[in-house]
Amino acid sequence: MPRSMLVKDHMATEVVTLHPGMEILRAAQLLISCDISGAPVLDQHGRLTGVLTERDCMKVALQAGYHGEPGGLVRDYMTADPVVVSPDDTILEMAERFIKEKYRRYPVLDGGRLVGVISRRDVMRAMGHHYPA
Secondary structure (H helix, E strand, C coil): CCCCCCHHHHHCCCCCCCCCCCEHHHHHHHHCCCCEEEEEECCCCCCCEEEEEEHHHHHHHHHHHHCCCCCCEEHCCECCCCEEEEECCCHHHHHHHHHHHHCCCEEEEEEEEEEEEHHHHHHHHHHHHHHHC
C-alpha cells in the first residue's frame, strides 16, 4: 500500500529554530554545525516571525566586507513573514510550489504553530517512496 502523500507524513519534525534577538554570527554557526541551509525564527511565544537562510547569512559577509566587522541580530537579516504551508497540503502541491517558487523549504504551520519543515529533499523522498523504480 503506498504511503500517504501529505506534507504531515514527510516533513521534518525535529526542527532547529532561531530567535530574532540571537546574534547573527551565532545563528550562522548553528546552521553550519547542523548542516542545514536555513531555519525558522520563533519569537518568545513560539510564533513564527521569519526564516533565516544561507542567502540571508551571506548578506552578513557582504556587509562586513564593505563596512568592517560582521554582526547584528537575526531579526536584521531574516526574511520576515515567510510563506508557510499546511500539514494537510499534498506532496504534489509541494512539488508544484518548489518548481514555481525560489524556496528550498517551507515552515509547516498547524493552528498558527510550527509543527515542522518540508524541504525539496523531503518531497523527492516522498515521491521516491510513492513511485518506486
